[in-house]
Amino acid sequence: MIFRQLYDATSSTYTYLLADEHSREALLIDPVFEQQQRDLALLDELGLTLKLVVDTHAHADHITAAWLLKQKTGCTIASAAVINAEHVDLPLQHGQHFGVQGIDLQARATPGHTDGCMSYVLADQSMVFTGDTLLIRGCGRSDFQQGNASTLYRSITEQLFSLPDSCAVYPAHDYHGRTRSSIGEEKQYNARVGGGANETDFVGYMQAMQLPHPKKIDEAVPANLRSGCPEDGQLPPQANWADLRITFAGVPEVEPEWLIHNQPSVTLLDVRQPEEVIDGECPSALQPLHIPLDQLRQRIADVPADKPIIALCRSGRRSAMAVSILQEQGLERVASLRGGLLRLNQ
Template identity: 75%
Template sequence: MLFRQLFDAASSTYTYLLADPASGEALLIDPVFEQSTRDLSLLHELGLTLKLVVDTHAHADHVTAAWLLKQKTGCQIASAAVINAEHVDLPLQHGQRFGVKGVELEARATPGHTDGCMSYVLSDESMVFTGDALLIRGCGRSDFQQGNPHTLYHSVVEQLFSLPDSCAVYPAHDYNGRTASSIDEERRCNARLGGNANEADFVGYMQALKLPHPKRIAEAVPANLRSGCPQDGQLPPEPDWSSDLRMTYAGIPEVGPQWLMEHRDAVTLLDVREPGEWQNEPLPAQLDSVVQIPIGSLADRVAEVPQGKPVVALCRSGKRSSLATGILRGAGFEQVASLHGGVLPLAQH
């Protein structure tokens, strides 16, 4: 199985990618709306097809990307049936098995943080994705959104601590940079539930917490009951100067050589190679009127780049031109892209 743990710094949310390399089918757990471009870029670069998006609960600190990813890929959406969220294709019940080809999960109801909290256990019980029910050395709060510390205690002890000691714990959040734990570690060392703590110990701890409500709760909860669909039901606006514009997982905007050849007059072409390369590897004749500034000089000479059209930067292989896009964006250029693959594929056109 292919596995990736992704992080959203704004909400300290972990998104998990699970995929079967043989079939290319993939699922995402707890995707974040603002990170959808990153997630789609990773799927594209790994040659994967997104088939399923799964939320562990109706989050209060961020908006899920479930609906947005469904619009982009045609994938299905899964979450706990008790949430009764809109746009859900697979309402999950406790004990239900689901997934994609080559990756099977078991849904375990783990309420207490919210009524609709679910944890997802990999079929061989080597991993569990605990949402906010069980965090690394902690747990989700239980003071709003149907929270109940008694319920949460039983959820963790009966549904999660009953898993094998070696089962790896992957939570929906961590605020201290910790990435994973194990059932054994949390059963022994969890600051709220571990060791010899009983239900009274845990409930007393949780009831004594005085935490401010999440900053985005008024926005996030209603949106997540719509699976992340905006109130107007419209996709967020995207740059429209190129139909071929794509963002890489590294965060680089790119266009392909075919698009460039067909839309040469619509862009400013910036060649960031060295002068010797300009002479020894000239561009095709149809790519005329090129602005030539070596990458090492670009930051000091950025004022020489015309701003009337979108800018496409190129170099031999697309590496230096990717750096050029960052320099240009830092200088205030909004419509910029690197030529995917650089000069090398242009010979085929």
């Protein structure tokens, strides 16, 4: 199985990518709206097809990317049936098995943080994705959005602590940089529900907590009840000056074919050293401007700003750095030529 744990620093949210190595089918758990380009880039670079997006609950701290990813890829959306969210193709019931080819998950209803919380257990019970129900050494709060501490206690102890001690715990959030735990660890060391705590212990702890209201709850919850679809039902605006591809590293790129068909509407910036440049290696129509990468910051005034800029080098690596430098200087319509001259001259 291909597995990746991704992180959104703004909301401290983990998104999980699971994919089958043979079918190349993938699913995402708890994707974040603002991170959809990152997630799509990773899928593309790994050669995966997104078939399913699933949320663990209706989040109060971020907006899901489920609807947006469906528009981009045609994937299916799943979440707990009790949430009754719009645009959901697969409303999940407790005990239901679901997934993609080669990846089998079981949905377990684990309410208490919200009524619609679900945890997803890999078929061999080696991994569980617990949403906000069980966190590393903690758990989700129970003081809003249908929260109930007694219900949460039973969800954790009956549905999650019944899994093997070796089962790896992957939560929806962590605010201290911790990435995973295990059922055995949490049963013993969880600060709220571990170490033999009973329901009275747990409820007393939870009721004594005084936490600030989630900052995005008024925006996030209604949006998540629409599976992340904006109120106007429109896709967010995207750069329209080029057919851009954003890499997993965050670099905007264009394909050589796009560049060839869109000259002379762009400035082609060659950032190689002078001794690397060979007459005739670029199509004559491209006519690049040559500024070595190590001189670019000092010669930024020599770069025309009236047209989009496509940076070029041998392999596309130095040109990616050139894009970063250009962006630092406030230039927005910039991209690297994907694969550089190696790809252009294939």
